[in-house]
Amino acid sequence: MIWNFDRALLIQGIDQPKALSYLQELNLDNHDIIAGIGDQYVGDNIENIPVFDLVTEAINTYPEIKTTLIFSHPYNVLNAGLEALEAGIKQVIIYTENIPPLDIFKLWQKAHEKQVKILGTSQAGILIPDKLCWGVNHSNLYQSGSIALLNYGDSVISTELALFLQKHDLGESIVVNVGNDKFITIDWDFWLEILAEYESTKVILISISDCSNIEPEQFINTLKKVKNKPIIIYLLDPKNLKFIIQNNGAKIITDQIPQHLNRILSPKHFQDYLEKHGITVIREHQEILPWLKKQEFLTINE
Structure with a gap:
């Protein structure tokens, strides 16, 4: 597909x-x-x-x-x-x-x-700067570039990242907001393939607001399928406060589904697991620039 x-x-x-x-x-x-x-x-x-x-x-x-x-x-x-x-x-x-x-x-x-x-659901959208905008807010903050952005969380996160990158004369090849619905399993294989194969993509930046519904082994296997495109994970909410505050609704539905409950990981354990498999994880968006500077094909304007 x-x-x-x-x-x-x-x-x-x-x-x-x-x-x-x-x-x-x-x-x-x-x-x-x-x-x-x-x-x-x-x-x-x-x-x-x-x-x-x-x-x-x-x-x-x-x-x-x-x-x-x-x-x-x-x-x-x-x-x-x-x-x-x-x-x-x-x-x-x-x-x-x-x-x-x-x-x-x-x-x-x-x-x-x-x-x-x-x-989707919940604030999903796709944007290709200067070409296409389907459901992504503040499209004027995105400029054409080589960073593919996959955002799993509130759409404001991708907007903030776009503004941050714009200040450093960096832009996006393609942006996909997959939404923030805790009841939906993201098809990481599909969307990462879309981002990696887009002609202008040189780097993939994945922002994750809540890792509690991600199966880490499957996620790692998906990341490993991406060849010749560096990937960096921007992991938000290090104390998992959003999950703790908002999880009551999910818990009502999933009390009788042990597999779901057993998959819940703290951001710290999730980060450790990713880094163990060689995936770069950052907790502050300012850390994006030093990492990008290590990629020889990108020039960062201070």
């Missing part, structure tokens, strides 16, 4: 506040967005983007659409996703947060049956 970067995007939940904010931030100049679906009736268009009642209507009018970006209300995401799958959409990016876990599982199961790729 590959990811199709054809520039034809549908937005579902185009009437939701975050979707409207996203459109305004783009200054209505994102020609990738060619159609929208409202959670409620909103008329024939929003910000000059034609709005349809059904995904099938949008696809019939614009058959080039292959990807949908979902901003729908959390309780509407399941229906929006299923409607997109039935209409023939092959790529789904879900920005919406706080979706009921059972709805997520149902949507993922149906997507697997139909061989549809889902990115």
Whole structure:
């Protein structure tokens, strides 16, 4: 399975506040967005983007659409996703947060049956500087470069990293926010292959806000598949406070699943495990620059 970067995007939940904010931030100049679906009736268009009642209507009018970006209300995401799958959409990016876990599982199961790729949930998006922006906020802070960024956590982290890199005249080849949903297992193999094979990528930077849901051995095996592209892990939340504070919801669902509970690692143990296998791990973003200076193909402006 590959990811199709054809520039034809549908937005579902185009009437939701975050979707409207996203459109305004783009200054209505994102020609990738060619159609929208409202959670409620909103008329024939929003910000000059034609709005349809059904995904099938949008696809019939614009058959080039292959990807949908979902901003729908959390309780509407399941229906929006299923409607997109039935209409023939092959790529789904879900920005919406706080979706009921059972709805997520149902949507993922149906997507697997139909061989549809889902990115997200919770602030997911893809950006290629100066070329494409699907769901990534503050796209003006990203500039073209050679660092592929894979962010597992709040999207603000990738924004902060982009701003930091920009100050040192560094940019990104491609950015993927995989979301921050604790109930979803990330397809690291798929996304790392996308980043590594992108033509401008020379270095891969992976930021991880919460390692508690990552199976370390499988993660290491995935990293080892990437050849000739140095990888650095930016591990946030060293005391695992986010997991401790937010884990009550996950614990209710997973109390009867020992395998899940047994996989939980502290950031310290996760870091030790990665470093034992030769993976560079940093805890402060300022450490990125010294590491990059060691890569002979990168020049850092002080």
